[in-house]
Amino acid sequence: MKRGKIFNKxxxxxxxxxxxxxxxxxxxxxxxxxxxxxxxxxxNLSNIQSSYIxxxxxxxxxxxxxxxxxxxxxxxxxxxxxxxxxWDSGNNLWTLNTTPYQIDGKYDRxxxxxxxNRDANDNIAVSGxxxxxxxxxxxxxxxxxxxxxxxxxxxIYLFNIFNE
Numbered sequence: 001m002k003r004g005k006i007f008n009k010x011x012x013x014x015x016x017x018x019x020x021x022x023x024x025x026x027x028x029x030x031x032x033x034x035x036x037x038x039x040x041x042x043x044n045l046s047n048i049q050s051s052y053i054x055x056x057x058x059x060x061x062x063x064x065x066x067x068x069x070x071x072x073x074x075x076x077x078x079x080x081x082x083x084x085x086x087w088d089s090g091n092n093l094w095t096l097n098t099t100p101y102q103i104d105g106k107y108d109r110x111x112x113x114x115x116x117n118r119d120a121n122d123n124i125a126v127s128g129x130x131x132x133x134x135x136x137x138x139x140x141x142x143x144x145x146x147x148x149x150x151x152x153x154x155x156i157y158l159f160n161i162f163n164e
Contacts, residue, residue: 043145050107050141054152057109057139060085060094061158067093069133069164077135079114108142116157124157133160 064072076083076096083096102108116134119125124134135158142151 046143050143050152053103053107053109054139054141054154058154058156061111061137061139063094064096065158069160073135073158077113077115082110082112084110106143110140112138
């Protein structure tokens, strides 16, 4: 009885191609996963840094109030003007000015002071008479991301507690 020929030529080549494809898909999948982890880490880092910068801005506003209401806070409450922090090395203190400044070349931080009104019962209200000894300060921190600009803000009330 004569047996038929078994054709084994090319089988090793097909196995090699399938093996390379499996290894290639594994490598591409691993790289994609790693890339997603890196992007997530960078976004998380930006969120953490911006939170610290925002908190520092709030503390800076309170410092301005403590240094002197009439010198550093009074007259700034127009609800529009953006004030940026800058370091005055001659006097060793933070000052506010209208010159934009980026922190670490990435974060924009500014403060907007708004007037505060009080009603007949001396409660803070949307309308009423202006309280010259109270301002609302809103600190903003913004930075660019792949999907646009992300902004965080914190609003606080400042009171002229030293009666200047």
